[in-house]
Amino acid sequence: MxxxxxxxxxxxxxxxxxxxxxxxxxxxxxxxxxxxxxxxxxxxxxxxxxxxxxxxxxxxxxxxxxxxxxxxxxxxxxxxxxxxxxxxxxxxxxxxxxxxxxxxxxxFARYTFNANSKSQPLYVRHGMRSWPEQTHAVKLSWVVSPLPLAISKVWRKLYGLAPKAISGLGEQLMNDRLGRTPRLSLPPGVSLLDDFSDASPYAAFWSALTQDGRLLADRSPEIQRWRLQDPDLSEPPLTLAFERDGVMVAYAMAMMAKSNILEPPVLEILDLEALRSHADAIPVLMTALKDAARIMGAAKLRLSVVTPEAMARLRDFTRTARNEGGWGHCHVQFATDAPNTALWSPTPYDGDYAICLRPIPLDAIHHGARRPLRTSQTASKA
Missing domain, CATH: 3.40.630.30 (Gcn5-related N-acetyltransferase (GNAT))
Structure with a gap:
């Protein structure tokens, strides 16, 4: 064919x-x-x-x-x-x-960062190698609400016994926090980021990031604006900036998603980046994301692409994470003229997650008008 x-x-x-x-x-x-x-x-x-x-x-x-x-x-x-x-x-x-x-x-590269365990051998047969070598089988998650995860496990077992009957029940494990974000308590230095104009602090951050000596997926204001125009987003991603001495030095982007009718909502980290000289901002942003996940109605926070550099930057968050991987879900084939691949430390932003995750089906929630995102500053948690 x-x-x-x-x-x-x-x-x-x-x-x-x-x-x-x-x-x-x-x-x-x-x-x-x-x-x-x-x-x-x-x-x-x-x-x-x-x-x-x-x-x-x-x-x-x-x-x-x-x-x-x-x-x-x-x-x-x-x-x-x-x-x-x-x-x-x-x-x-x-x-x-x-x-x-x-x-x-x-x-310079053809890759997938989201293979399932059944498709993995197919990629290998076509000359795509597991990458990065040390962490291609790692997906990290942090539980913020255990009960929905336990209920989901029961639903999946019932689905195995009576798939048609369970499917007919419709969307499960929704909650009234979804789509109506209450006030976020953000650590000092962290703020909501919604300005992706060409003269914004974010634009200056992106310019500085390109001078870090790394191979980076384009995070320019132009591309971020295009991504945020996705008409299938049920709500915009949560985007956070970290500033030090009045200068933006790190940022995070995360999306509320629900993979199917029987899974609980998850706050999926799409991107987590910092200037090399400010890698200590990553744990601060992770604290903000984990707190936001709880407040926004997620059962857990997840980071689906992890590299050795990312593991080092996460610090204690690596120790408290669960590994949801177990198979090589990241595969790549580099062109013969590709640059030094050691310079590439991707996040989920480099993959297909932003376009393939299932947004929260807010039409399944019957509540009043969504409330705007609000914040307050609190001390950072350890």
């Missing part, structure tokens, strides 16, 4: 494919937003590939998320493969899809 590049006319069929396997569905507006990815347009890369079934409609799909990267003044692009779906009518197509993805030009 031949592959072809995705066109915008394929998006209704791609929606149906995602629905058929129970994965989060994007709206048509959401697919069009993703199609307009400025990094993809830079190099004219496909938005992904499909294979048509016997009826002429797409029966297999793989997405291709292109990201810009910076290494000092050098500009590069990387590709993240996401949402491989292959229906029985085109069985075997996944191999050709991965071959097409891993041989595409104009990118």
């Amino acid at each position: 031949a592959l072809r590049e995705i066109t915008e006319s394929d998006y209704p069929a791609i929606q149906a494919l995602h629905r058929s396997v129970g994965w989060p569905e994007r709206s048509l507006a959401g697919w069009r937003w993703l199609h307009a990815n400025p990094a993809r347009l830079d190099i004219g890369a496909p938005a992904g590939w499909v294979a048509d079934g016997p009826d002429g409609e797409p029966a297999a799909h793989v997405g291709n998320l292109i990201q810009r990267f910076r290494l000092g003044e050098r500009r590069l692009h990387g590709a993240t493969g996401f949402n491989i779906i292959v229906t029985p009518s085109v069985r075997g197509t996944s191999r050709r899809m991965l071959q097409t993805f891993t041989t595409q030009p104009n990118v």
